[in-house]
Amino acid sequence: MRYREHKALGVRTSLLGFGCMRFPTDEQGVILEDAAVAMLHRALEAGVNYIDTAHFYQNSQNEPFVGRALEGVPRENYYLATKLPTWKVDSVADAQAIFALQQERLKSEYFDFYLLHSLDKKRWERMVELGIVEWCEQLQREGKIRRFGFSFHDDYTVFEQILRYRTWDFCQIQLNYLDTQVQAGMRGYRLAEELRVPLIIMEPVKGGALACLPEDLEAGLAAARPEWSSASWALRWVAGLPNVLTVLSGMSSMEQVEDNLATFETLEPLNGEEQTLLEHTADQLRMRRKNGCTGCEYCMPCPAGVDIPEHFRLWNRMDQCRDGALVWKPWNQTVKPEAKADHCIGCGRCEQLCPQHISIPADLARAKADLDAVPRPN
Ligand code: SF4
Ligand code: SF4
8 A cells, every 4th residue: 555644744644545435335325334344444454544434425324334344443543534514514513513423423532634524615604604613623722633624616716715714734625637627626736735735635536437438448548558447547647646645535346445455556656658648538538528517506506496517417427437327326316306407497597607608408408318318227
């Protein structure tokens, strides 16, 4: 296992972090505990020492499960990261109650890394207004939070505003070789580097989409390095960035655990030719999008409640990835029926706000028809 040492933070984290949000589940969404325990313990034995959970992962089963799964593992053997669900907090008292529950569920008096979960502009302003940042700082002085940071989902301007607000110990952003200009993106990476804030990376394989590329693109990568999987290429790209503390992979099977461990055991960074090949792959993937939605959410909220960016995110994924389950599952199990395109009233508000000038109502209708036609996976 490769490690990154950060002297100021006093940590030596495994470059591969275990993202706990995708443990395997049964049809009802209940975590398959035997399989999940085996995956987590295999990773720990191989030297993974960063475990990332959150209060609401997997319908709130995740923290209690991780607490049970880690019982008996010496506490000093791993760094435990969890997050305050910022959208559920209306007062310091709410945050205190959630924190106490997290301590109980995870069977730990302290968290090595504690994050304000999924900040965007509105949530950030609310956290500041409620005094949650000062409350977390107090917890840090008391030793209950060892390192304080945030995870982020909004555009670069908001990222810069939050990052410059205070001296953060770390922060967590979404980054992969395809989404270099999405959300914080590489611009955000460079700002964090300049401000000396180390990064935890999420979505390095874009929710699994970069692990099952279209056949021709996969063949192109395999021809250059037959021993590397497509996921391995994506992980190597992110892990090659020096200001990265750990790369979270949300592993959902033992096969993925083994593949990731193999990548990080010998981690060879990409050479110049390999970087060029990956850039070419990214260009090809961008050309196969159905439309140019960047997920910026400027069109939101829709007065009729339609989740516009999620339609386009899944629609664009259809030709970028071979695994139909990565489209079918979120479309049928996560997007609520009332947030689907048939509720659009054609008011035109979204089109006026879209910087990509997308014909949103027309594309929404096409997206819904295509997504409804994706066959249910076996
Ligand atoms: S045109 Fe449709 S999708 Fe766009 S804001 Fe109006 S109701 Fe929502
Ligand atoms: S449809 Fe336009 S405004 Fe809405 S998320 Fe996509 S790019 Fe942004």
